[in-house]
Amino acid sequence: MEETKRLDAFFNPCSVAVIGATKKIDKAGHVIFKNFAYNKTRGVFKGALYPVNPNEESILGFKCYPSITEIPDELDLIVVVVPAKIVPSIMEEAATKRVKAAIIISSGFKEIGNSELEEQIVATARKAGIRILGPNCLGVYYQKTGVDTLFLPETKVLTTGDEVIATPRPMIGDIAIVTQSGAFGVAALDFLAGRQIGISKFVSFGNKCDVTESEMLHYLLYDNETRVILLYVEDIKYGRQFLNIAKEVTLKKPIVALKAGRSAAGARAAASHTGAIAGSDRIYDAAFEQAGVIRARDMEEFFDMGKALAMQPPALGRNIGILTDAGGPGIMAVDECESNGLSVNRFSEETLQKFQKLKDEGVLPKFAATSNPVDLTGSVTDEMYEVAADLMFQDPEVDGIILLGLHHLPALREKYIEGVAHVASKYSKPIVMCDIGETEMALYTRFRFDKLGIPAYPSPEDAARAMKALVSYGAYLKRNNLAEEYISAFMKRKR
Secondary structure: OHHHHHHHHHOOOOEEEEEOOOOOOOOHHHHHHHHHHHHHHOOOOOOEEEEEOOOOOEEOOEEOEOOHHHOOOOOOEEEEOOOHHHHHHHHHHHHHHOOOEEEEOOOOOHHHOOHHHHHHHHHHHHHHOOEEEOOOOOEEEEOOOOEEOOOOOOEEEOOOOOEEEOOOOOOEEEEEEEEOOHHHHHHHHHHHHHOOOOEEEEEEOOOOOOOOHHHHHHHHHOOOOOOEEEEEEOOOOOHHHHHHHHHHHHOOOOEEEEEOOOOHHHHHHHHHHHOOOOOOHHHHHHHHHHHOOEEOOOHHHHHHHHHHHHHOOOOOOOEEEEEEOOHHHHHHHHHHHHHOOOEOOOOOHHHHHHHHHHHHOOOOOOOOEEOOOEEOOOOOOHHHHHHHHHHHHHOOOOOEEEEEOOOOOOOOOOHHHHHHHHHHOOOOOOEEEEOOOOOHHHHHHHHHHHHOOOOEEOOHHHHHHHHHHHHHHHHHHHHOOOHHHHHHHHHHHHO
Protein backbone atom coordinates (compact mmCIF):
# COMPACT_ATOMS: atom_id res chain seq x y z
CA MET A 1 0.00 0.00 0.00
CA GLU A 2 2.86 2.37 0.83
CA GLU A 3 4.43 1.65 -2.56
CA THR A 4 1.14 2.48 -4.25
CA LYS A 5 0.91 5.79 -2.40
CA ARG A 6 4.31 6.76 -3.79
CA LEU A 7 2.84 6.73 -7.29
CA ASP A 8 0.73 9.72 -6.25
CA ALA A 9 3.74 11.94 -7.05
CA PHE A 10 2.94 11.40 -10.74
CA PHE A 11 -0.55 12.85 -10.37
CA ASN A 12 -0.40 15.26 -7.43
CA PRO A 13 3.13 16.70 -7.31
CA CYS A 14 3.86 19.75 -5.18
CA SER A 15 6.72 20.69 -7.50
CA VAL A 16 7.73 19.82 -11.06
CA ALA A 17 10.89 20.42 -13.11
CA VAL A 18 10.84 19.98 -16.89
CA ILE A 19 14.36 19.03 -17.96
CA GLY A 20 14.80 19.94 -21.59
CA ALA A 21 12.31 22.80 -21.54
CA THR A 22 13.00 25.13 -24.45
CA LYS A 23 11.74 28.18 -26.32
CA LYS A 24 11.73 26.27 -29.62
CA ILE A 25 8.03 25.80 -30.27
CA ASP A 26 8.41 22.66 -32.40
CA LYS A 27 10.21 20.75 -29.64
CA ALA A 28 8.56 18.40 -27.14
CA GLY A 29 10.28 20.19 -24.26
CA HIS A 30 8.54 23.43 -25.19
CA VAL A 31 5.08 21.88 -25.54
CA ILE A 32 5.29 20.02 -22.22
CA PHE A 33 6.53 23.03 -20.28
CA LYS A 34 3.91 25.22 -21.93
CA ASN A 35 1.22 22.77 -20.80
CA PHE A 36 2.31 23.17 -17.18
CA ALA A 37 2.80 26.93 -17.47
CA TYR A 38 -0.65 27.38 -18.97
CA ASN A 39 -2.28 25.27 -16.26
CA LYS A 40 -0.40 27.19 -13.58
CA THR A 41 -1.54 30.59 -14.87
CA ARG A 42 -5.12 29.27 -14.83
CA GLY A 43 -4.70 28.16 -11.23
CA VAL A 44 -5.17 24.47 -12.07
CA PHE A 45 -1.60 23.37 -11.44
CA LYS A 46 -0.85 24.72 -7.98
CA GLY A 47 2.66 23.40 -7.48
CA ALA A 48 6.04 25.03 -8.05
CA LEU A 49 7.26 24.89 -11.65
CA TYR A 50 10.84 24.99 -12.92
CA PRO A 51 12.22 24.87 -16.46
CA VAL A 52 15.69 23.30 -16.69
CA ASN A 53 17.97 24.21 -19.60
CA PRO A 54 21.59 25.43 -19.30
CA ASN A 55 21.19 27.52 -22.47
CA GLU A 56 18.23 29.65 -21.37
CA GLU A 57 17.75 32.27 -18.66
CA SER A 58 13.96 32.11 -18.65
CA ILE A 59 11.13 30.35 -20.50
CA LEU A 60 7.59 31.73 -20.70
CA GLY A 61 8.37 34.05 -17.82
CA PHE A 62 9.75 31.35 -15.51
CA LYS A 63 13.36 31.48 -14.30
CA CYS A 64 15.39 28.73 -15.96
CA TYR A 65 17.93 26.59 -14.09
CA PRO A 66 21.01 24.92 -15.62
CA SER A 67 20.37 21.72 -13.64
CA ILE A 68 17.95 20.44 -11.03
CA THR A 69 20.69 20.47 -8.39
CA GLU A 70 20.60 24.28 -8.50
CA ILE A 71 16.89 24.49 -7.84
CA PRO A 72 16.66 25.68 -4.21
CA ASP A 73 13.47 23.79 -3.32
CA GLU A 74 12.52 20.13 -3.06
CA LEU A 75 11.27 18.35 -6.17
CA ASP A 76 8.48 15.78 -6.31
CA LEU A 77 8.47 15.11 -10.04
CA ILE A 78 10.85 15.60 -12.94
CA VAL A 79 9.86 15.33 -16.59
CA VAL A 80 12.86 14.37 -18.72
CA VAL A 81 12.86 15.46 -22.38
CA VAL A 82 16.53 15.22 -23.42
CA PRO A 83 18.53 12.84 -25.65
CA ALA A 84 18.85 9.31 -24.25
CA LYS A 85 22.62 9.54 -23.69
CA ILE A 86 22.12 12.42 -21.23
CA VAL A 87 19.43 10.72 -19.16
CA PRO A 88 21.80 8.67 -16.91
CA SER A 89 23.51 11.86 -15.68
CA ILE A 90 20.10 13.48 -15.14
CA MET A 91 19.06 10.53 -12.97
CA GLU A 92 22.26 10.84 -10.92
CA GLU A 93 21.33 14.46 -10.25
CA ALA A 94 17.78 13.38 -9.40
CA ALA A 95 19.17 10.93 -6.86
CA THR A 96 21.24 13.70 -5.27
CA LYS A 97 18.18 15.95 -5.22
CA ARG A 98 16.03 13.19 -3.67
CA VAL A 99 13.38 13.45 -6.36
CA LYS A 100 10.35 11.22 -5.77
CA ALA A 101 9.32 10.40 -9.34
CA ALA A 102 10.49 10.79 -12.93
CA ILE A 103 8.62 10.70 -16.22
CA ILE A 104 11.16 9.95 -18.95
CA ILE A 105 9.68 11.01 -22.28
CA SER A 106 12.96 10.43 -24.14
CA SER A 107 13.25 7.46 -26.49
CA GLY A 108 16.34 5.58 -27.65
CA PHE A 109 16.49 2.82 -25.04
CA LYS A 110 15.40 -0.82 -24.97
CA GLU A 111 13.02 -0.32 -27.90
CA ILE A 112 16.04 0.08 -30.21
CA GLY A 113 18.17 -2.50 -28.44
CA ASN A 114 19.89 -0.05 -26.08
CA SER A 115 19.08 -2.10 -22.97
CA GLU A 116 22.26 -1.25 -21.07
CA LEU A 117 21.42 2.45 -21.02
CA GLU A 118 17.96 1.68 -19.70
CA GLU A 119 19.34 -0.66 -17.03
CA GLN A 120 21.71 2.08 -15.94
CA ILE A 121 18.93 4.59 -15.21
CA VAL A 122 16.88 1.91 -13.47
CA ALA A 123 19.77 0.99 -11.19
CA THR A 124 20.29 4.63 -10.21
CA ALA A 125 16.58 5.17 -9.60
CA ARG A 126 16.12 2.06 -7.47
CA LYS A 127 19.09 2.92 -5.31
CA ALA A 128 17.61 6.37 -4.67
CA GLY A 129 13.97 5.23 -4.35
CA ILE A 130 12.84 7.16 -7.45
CA ARG A 131 9.86 5.77 -9.36
CA ILE A 132 10.02 6.00 -13.17
CA LEU A 133 7.36 6.11 -15.88
CA GLY A 134 8.87 5.32 -19.26
CA PRO A 135 11.21 5.82 -20.95
CA ASN A 136 9.76 6.25 -24.44
CA CYS A 137 6.34 7.37 -23.21
CA LEU A 138 3.84 10.24 -23.09
CA GLY A 139 3.58 10.19 -19.32
CA VAL A 140 0.55 11.53 -17.48
CA TYR A 141 -2.51 13.61 -18.19
CA TYR A 142 -4.57 14.48 -15.12
CA GLN A 143 -6.83 17.41 -15.80
CA LYS A 144 -7.84 17.97 -12.18
CA THR A 145 -4.34 18.91 -11.00
CA GLY A 146 -3.01 20.23 -14.30
CA VAL A 147 -0.33 17.56 -14.77
CA ASP A 148 -0.01 17.31 -18.57
CA THR A 149 3.16 15.79 -20.00
CA LEU A 150 1.67 15.14 -23.43
CA PHE A 151 4.01 16.64 -26.01
CA LEU A 152 0.97 17.32 -28.17
CA PRO A 153 0.08 20.97 -28.73
CA GLU A 154 -3.54 22.01 -28.23
CA THR A 155 -3.46 23.62 -31.67
CA LYS A 156 -1.49 23.21 -34.88
CA VAL A 157 -0.83 25.63 -37.70
CA LEU A 158 -1.59 24.26 -41.14
CA THR A 159 0.55 24.98 -44.20
CA THR A 160 -2.20 27.40 -45.23
CA GLY A 161 -1.48 29.44 -42.13
CA ASP A 162 -4.75 28.51 -40.45
CA GLU A 163 -4.63 27.43 -36.82
CA VAL A 164 -6.78 24.41 -35.98
CA ILE A 165 -7.42 22.36 -32.87
CA ALA A 166 -5.06 19.41 -33.21
CA THR A 167 -5.14 17.31 -30.07
CA PRO A 168 -8.13 18.12 -27.85
CA ARG A 169 -8.05 16.70 -24.35
CA PRO A 170 -11.14 14.82 -23.11
CA MET A 171 -13.32 16.31 -20.41
CA ILE A 172 -13.26 15.00 -16.85
CA GLY A 173 -14.96 11.64 -16.43
CA ASP A 174 -14.57 8.32 -14.64
CA ILE A 175 -12.65 6.16 -17.16
CA ALA A 176 -8.90 5.74 -16.64
CA ILE A 177 -6.62 4.89 -19.57
CA VAL A 178 -3.40 2.95 -18.98
CA THR A 179 -1.44 2.37 -22.16
CA GLN A 180 1.91 0.93 -23.17
CA SER A 181 1.78 2.74 -26.51
CA GLY A 182 1.97 6.52 -26.57
CA ALA A 183 0.64 6.71 -30.12
CA PHE A 184 -2.36 4.58 -29.19
CA GLY A 185 -2.85 6.83 -26.18
CA VAL A 186 -2.98 9.89 -28.42
CA ALA A 187 -5.59 8.21 -30.61
CA ALA A 188 -7.57 7.23 -27.53
CA LEU A 189 -7.61 10.78 -26.18
CA ASP A 190 -8.69 12.17 -29.53
CA PHE A 191 -11.38 9.50 -29.94
CA LEU A 192 -12.82 10.05 -26.47
CA ALA A 193 -12.74 13.83 -26.83
CA GLY A 194 -14.61 13.53 -30.13
CA ARG A 195 -17.21 11.23 -28.55
CA GLN A 196 -17.43 13.53 -25.51
CA ILE A 197 -16.48 10.72 -23.13
CA GLY A 198 -14.59 11.91 -20.05
CA ILE A 199 -11.54 10.40 -18.38
CA SER A 200 -10.24 10.44 -14.82
CA LYS A 201 -6.56 9.80 -15.49
CA PHE A 202 -4.33 8.95 -18.45
CA VAL A 203 -1.03 7.07 -18.08
CA SER A 204 1.41 6.10 -20.83
CA PHE A 205 4.35 4.03 -19.54
CA GLY A 206 6.22 3.09 -22.74
CA ASN A 207 9.05 0.69 -22.01
CA LYS A 208 7.90 0.36 -18.34
CA CYS A 209 11.42 0.01 -17.04
CA ASP A 210 10.10 0.53 -13.48
CA VAL A 211 6.38 1.24 -12.92
CA THR A 212 4.33 -1.53 -14.52
CA GLU A 213 0.71 -1.92 -15.51
CA SER A 214 0.11 -4.00 -12.38
CA GLU A 215 1.24 -1.23 -10.05
CA MET A 216 -0.83 1.34 -11.90
CA LEU A 217 -3.91 -0.88 -11.70
CA HIS A 218 -3.35 -1.18 -7.94
CA TYR A 219 -3.09 2.61 -7.66
CA LEU A 220 -6.33 3.08 -9.59
CA LEU A 221 -8.10 0.54 -7.37
CA TYR A 222 -8.00 3.15 -4.60
CA ASP A 223 -8.76 6.10 -6.88
CA ASN A 224 -12.31 7.25 -6.14
CA GLU A 225 -12.46 9.19 -9.41
CA THR A 226 -11.99 6.05 -11.54
CA ARG A 227 -14.89 3.65 -12.17
CA VAL A 228 -13.57 1.76 -15.23
CA ILE A 229 -10.00 1.05 -16.38
CA LEU A 230 -9.05 0.70 -20.05
CA LEU A 231 -5.73 -1.11 -20.43
CA TYR A 232 -3.70 -1.30 -23.65
CA VAL A 233 -0.71 -3.65 -23.46
CA GLU A 234 1.74 -5.36 -25.79
CA ASP A 235 3.19 -7.57 -23.09
CA ILE A 236 2.73 -7.93 -19.34
CA LYS A 237 5.59 -7.92 -16.88
CA TYR A 238 5.45 -10.24 -13.88
CA GLY A 239 2.41 -12.31 -14.88
CA ARG A 240 1.72 -13.72 -11.41
CA GLN A 241 1.70 -10.24 -9.89
CA PHE A 242 -0.63 -9.03 -12.62
CA LEU A 243 -3.06 -11.89 -12.00
CA ASN A 244 -3.20 -11.22 -8.26
CA ILE A 245 -3.68 -7.48 -8.59
CA ALA A 246 -6.14 -7.68 -11.49
CA LYS A 247 -8.29 -10.12 -9.49
CA GLU A 248 -8.38 -7.66 -6.62
CA VAL A 249 -9.24 -4.72 -8.87
CA THR A 250 -11.97 -6.41 -10.94
CA LEU A 251 -13.96 -7.21 -7.81
CA LYS A 252 -14.35 -3.44 -7.31
CA LYS A 253 -14.20 -1.96 -10.82
CA PRO A 254 -14.06 -3.43 -14.34
CA ILE A 255 -10.91 -3.65 -16.45
CA VAL A 256 -11.17 -3.80 -20.25
CA ALA A 257 -7.96 -4.91 -21.95
CA LEU A 258 -6.79 -4.54 -25.53
CA LYS A 259 -3.80 -6.82 -25.99
CA ALA A 260 -1.89 -6.12 -29.18
CA GLY A 261 0.76 -8.37 -30.73
CA ARG A 262 -1.53 -11.40 -31.07
CA SER A 263 0.08 -12.62 -34.28
CA ALA A 264 3.73 -13.55 -34.80
CA ALA A 265 4.25 -10.47 -36.95
CA GLY A 266 2.43 -8.29 -34.42
CA ALA A 267 4.63 -9.59 -31.60
CA ARG A 268 7.72 -8.77 -33.67
CA ALA A 269 6.42 -5.24 -34.23
CA ALA A 270 5.75 -4.84 -30.50
CA ALA A 271 9.33 -5.80 -29.70
CA SER A 272 10.66 -3.02 -31.94
CA HIS A 273 8.09 -0.57 -30.60
CA THR A 274 8.42 -0.72 -26.80
CA GLY A 275 10.83 -3.64 -26.42
CA ALA A 276 7.86 -5.87 -25.52
CA ILE A 277 8.33 -9.62 -25.23
CA ALA A 278 4.94 -11.01 -26.22
CA GLY A 279 3.85 -14.42 -24.97
CA SER A 280 1.30 -16.87 -26.33
CA ASP A 281 -2.03 -15.23 -27.03
CA ARG A 282 -3.87 -18.21 -25.54
CA ILE A 283 -2.06 -17.65 -22.27
CA TYR A 284 -3.26 -14.05 -22.20
CA ASP A 285 -6.81 -15.16 -22.93
CA ALA A 286 -6.72 -17.59 -20.03
CA ALA A 287 -5.08 -15.09 -17.68
CA PHE A 288 -7.59 -12.34 -18.46
CA GLU A 289 -10.51 -14.72 -17.95
CA GLN A 290 -9.11 -15.96 -14.66
CA ALA A 291 -8.61 -12.40 -13.41
CA GLY A 292 -12.01 -11.14 -14.54
CA VAL A 293 -10.49 -8.83 -17.16
CA ILE A 294 -12.74 -8.27 -20.18
CA ARG A 295 -10.75 -8.56 -23.41
CA ALA A 296 -11.66 -6.38 -26.39
CA ARG A 297 -10.99 -7.62 -29.91
CA ASP A 298 -10.33 -4.23 -31.48
CA MET A 299 -10.10 -0.52 -30.74
CA GLU A 300 -13.77 0.23 -31.39
CA GLU A 301 -14.90 -2.53 -29.04
CA PHE A 302 -12.36 -1.37 -26.45
CA PHE A 303 -13.98 2.06 -26.14
CA ASP A 304 -17.53 0.80 -26.60
CA MET A 305 -17.15 -1.62 -23.70
CA GLY A 306 -15.53 1.00 -21.49
CA LYS A 307 -18.37 3.45 -22.12
CA ALA A 308 -21.06 0.87 -21.35
CA LEU A 309 -19.41 -0.25 -18.12
CA ALA A 310 -19.01 3.35 -16.97
CA MET A 311 -22.61 4.33 -17.71
CA GLN A 312 -24.68 1.23 -16.93
CA PRO A 313 -24.88 -1.45 -14.23
CA PRO A 314 -23.81 -4.98 -15.16
CA ALA A 315 -26.43 -7.51 -16.25
CA LEU A 316 -27.35 -10.40 -13.95
CA GLY A 317 -28.07 -12.79 -16.83
CA ARG A 318 -27.64 -13.35 -20.56
CA ASN A 319 -31.19 -12.86 -21.85
CA ILE A 320 -31.56 -9.60 -23.76
CA GLY A 321 -34.69 -7.78 -24.88
CA ILE A 322 -34.55 -5.98 -28.23
CA LEU A 323 -36.72 -2.88 -28.73
CA THR A 324 -36.70 -1.37 -32.23
CA ASP A 325 -38.66 0.70 -34.73
CA ALA A 326 -37.12 -1.08 -37.73
CA GLY A 327 -37.14 -4.81 -38.41
CA GLY A 328 -33.80 -5.19 -40.22
CA PRO A 329 -31.57 -3.54 -37.60
CA GLY A 330 -33.45 -5.47 -34.92
CA ILE A 331 -32.56 -8.75 -36.62
CA MET A 332 -28.94 -7.60 -36.91
CA ALA A 333 -28.88 -6.95 -33.16
CA VAL A 334 -30.32 -10.43 -32.49
CA ASP A 335 -27.69 -12.08 -34.69
CA GLU A 336 -24.85 -10.24 -33.00
CA CYS A 337 -26.20 -11.07 -29.55
CA GLU A 338 -26.38 -14.76 -30.44
CA SER A 339 -22.88 -14.78 -31.92
CA ASN A 340 -21.57 -13.28 -28.66
CA GLY A 341 -23.19 -15.92 -26.47
CA LEU A 342 -26.21 -13.82 -25.44
CA SER A 343 -29.81 -15.02 -25.64
CA VAL A 344 -32.81 -13.27 -27.18
CA ASN A 345 -35.58 -15.49 -25.85
CA ARG A 346 -39.31 -15.19 -26.40
CA PHE A 347 -40.97 -13.22 -23.57
CA SER A 348 -42.90 -14.94 -20.81
CA GLU A 349 -46.61 -15.50 -21.37
CA GLU A 350 -47.40 -12.83 -18.81
CA THR A 351 -45.36 -10.22 -20.69
CA LEU A 352 -46.82 -11.30 -24.04
CA GLN A 353 -50.33 -10.84 -22.66
CA LYS A 354 -49.46 -7.36 -21.40
CA PHE A 355 -48.16 -6.42 -24.84
CA GLN A 356 -51.32 -7.81 -26.46
CA LYS A 357 -53.44 -5.70 -24.15
CA LEU A 358 -51.53 -2.57 -25.18
CA LYS A 359 -52.15 -3.44 -28.85
CA ASP A 360 -55.85 -4.06 -28.21
CA GLU A 361 -56.14 -0.69 -26.49
CA GLY A 362 -54.43 1.07 -29.39
CA VAL A 363 -51.41 2.12 -27.30
CA LEU A 364 -49.16 0.12 -29.65
CA PRO A 365 -49.74 -0.70 -33.34
CA LYS A 366 -51.87 -3.84 -33.79
CA PHE A 367 -49.32 -5.17 -36.28
CA ALA A 368 -46.32 -4.59 -34.00
CA ALA A 369 -44.20 -7.68 -33.29
CA THR A 370 -43.96 -8.12 -29.51
CA SER A 371 -42.49 -11.55 -28.79
CA ASN A 372 -38.83 -10.31 -28.70
CA PRO A 373 -37.63 -8.41 -30.60
CA VAL A 374 -40.34 -5.81 -30.08
CA ASP A 375 -40.74 -4.01 -33.42
CA LEU A 376 -42.84 -0.85 -33.03
CA THR A 377 -42.69 -0.36 -36.84
CA GLY A 378 -42.71 2.85 -38.82
CA SER A 379 -45.77 4.03 -36.88
CA VAL A 380 -43.69 4.46 -33.72
CA THR A 381 -44.20 7.48 -31.44
CA ASP A 382 -42.23 8.75 -28.46
CA GLU A 383 -44.81 7.39 -26.00
CA MET A 384 -44.67 3.91 -27.53
CA TYR A 385 -40.96 3.63 -26.74
CA GLU A 386 -41.52 4.61 -23.12
CA VAL A 387 -44.42 2.18 -22.58
CA ALA A 388 -42.67 -0.73 -24.31
CA ALA A 389 -39.35 -0.17 -22.50
CA ASP A 390 -41.11 -0.04 -19.13
CA LEU A 391 -42.91 -3.30 -19.83
CA MET A 392 -39.71 -5.04 -20.92
CA PHE A 393 -37.83 -3.86 -17.83
CA GLN A 394 -40.61 -5.35 -15.67
CA ASP A 395 -40.13 -8.84 -17.13
CA PRO A 396 -37.97 -10.75 -14.59
CA GLU A 397 -36.55 -12.90 -17.39
CA VAL A 398 -35.15 -9.89 -19.28
CA ASP A 399 -31.64 -9.06 -18.04
CA GLY A 400 -30.91 -6.05 -20.27
CA ILE A 401 -32.33 -4.07 -23.18
CA ILE A 402 -30.90 -3.01 -26.53
CA LEU A 403 -32.93 -0.13 -27.91
CA LEU A 404 -32.71 0.75 -31.60
CA GLY A 405 -34.15 4.22 -31.98
CA LEU A 406 -33.74 5.03 -35.64
CA HIS A 407 -34.56 8.72 -35.86
CA HIS A 408 -35.76 8.73 -39.47
CA LEU A 409 -39.45 7.96 -38.82
CA PRO A 410 -41.96 10.83 -39.13
CA ALA A 411 -43.83 10.60 -35.80
CA LEU A 412 -40.69 10.09 -33.69
CA ARG A 413 -39.37 13.18 -31.92
CA GLU A 414 -36.54 13.63 -29.46
CA LYS A 415 -39.03 13.53 -26.55
CA TYR A 416 -38.59 9.76 -26.29
CA ILE A 417 -34.94 10.18 -25.35
CA GLU A 418 -35.74 11.76 -22.00
CA GLY A 419 -38.73 9.46 -21.61
CA VAL A 420 -36.73 6.26 -22.01
CA ALA A 421 -33.97 7.59 -19.75
CA HIS A 422 -36.57 8.33 -17.05
CA VAL A 423 -38.01 4.83 -17.35
CA ALA A 424 -34.53 3.23 -17.23
CA SER A 425 -33.59 5.17 -14.09
CA LYS A 426 -36.22 3.19 -12.13
CA TYR A 427 -34.53 -0.15 -12.82
CA SER A 428 -31.15 -1.68 -12.01
CA LYS A 429 -30.93 -3.47 -15.37
CA PRO A 430 -28.68 -2.14 -18.17
CA ILE A 431 -29.86 -0.53 -21.38
CA VAL A 432 -27.80 0.48 -24.42
CA MET A 433 -29.05 2.11 -27.61
CA CYS A 434 -28.27 2.45 -31.28
CA ASP A 435 -29.16 5.06 -33.86
CA ILE A 436 -27.71 4.39 -37.31
CA GLY A 437 -26.39 7.31 -39.31
CA GLU A 438 -23.88 10.15 -39.34
CA THR A 439 -26.23 13.04 -40.05
CA GLU A 440 -26.68 15.83 -37.53
CA MET A 441 -29.86 14.25 -36.18
CA ALA A 442 -28.22 10.85 -35.63
CA LEU A 443 -25.27 12.46 -33.85
CA TYR A 444 -27.63 14.55 -31.74
CA THR A 445 -29.69 11.51 -30.75
CA ARG A 446 -26.65 9.52 -29.65
CA PHE A 447 -25.21 12.55 -27.85
CA ARG A 448 -28.43 13.10 -25.87
CA PHE A 449 -28.61 9.44 -24.81
CA ASP A 450 -24.96 9.50 -23.74
CA LYS A 451 -25.53 12.64 -21.70
CA LEU A 452 -28.44 10.95 -19.92
CA GLY A 453 -26.29 7.93 -19.02
CA ILE A 454 -27.46 5.52 -21.72
CA PRO A 455 -24.50 4.55 -23.93
CA ALA A 456 -25.35 5.06 -27.60
CA TYR A 457 -23.72 3.44 -30.63
CA PRO A 458 -23.88 3.85 -34.44
CA SER A 459 -24.55 0.20 -35.28
CA PRO A 460 -26.57 -2.72 -33.85
CA GLU A 461 -23.38 -4.79 -33.67
CA ASP A 462 -21.62 -2.16 -31.54
CA ALA A 463 -24.58 -2.03 -29.16
CA ALA A 464 -24.69 -5.84 -28.85
CA ARG A 465 -20.97 -6.07 -28.09
CA ALA A 466 -21.30 -3.36 -25.47
CA MET A 467 -24.10 -5.35 -23.85
CA LYS A 468 -21.85 -8.42 -23.93
CA ALA A 469 -19.36 -6.57 -21.70
CA LEU A 470 -22.11 -5.78 -19.19
CA VAL A 471 -23.18 -9.43 -19.19
CA SER A 472 -19.61 -10.70 -18.82
CA TYR A 473 -18.83 -8.43 -15.89
CA GLY A 474 -22.14 -9.28 -14.23
CA ALA A 475 -21.39 -13.01 -14.53
CA TYR A 476 -17.93 -12.49 -12.99
CA LEU A 477 -19.38 -10.56 -10.04
CA LYS A 478 -22.07 -13.22 -9.54
CA ARG A 479 -19.43 -15.96 -9.39
CA ASN A 480 -17.80 -14.00 -6.59
CA ASN A 481 -21.10 -13.20 -4.83
CA LEU A 482 -20.61 -9.47 -5.32
CA ALA A 483 -23.10 -8.60 -8.06
CA GLU A 484 -25.90 -7.23 -5.89
CA GLU A 485 -23.49 -5.20 -3.76
CA TYR A 486 -21.83 -3.70 -6.85
CA ILE A 487 -25.13 -2.88 -8.56
CA SER A 488 -26.54 -1.30 -5.40
CA ALA A 489 -23.50 0.97 -5.06
CA PHE A 490 -23.61 1.76 -8.80
CA MET A 491 -27.26 2.82 -8.69
CA LYS A 492 -26.68 5.01 -5.62
CA ARG A 493 -23.91 6.87 -7.45
CA LYS A 494 -26.05 7.21 -10.56
CA ARG A 495 -28.99 8.68 -8.69
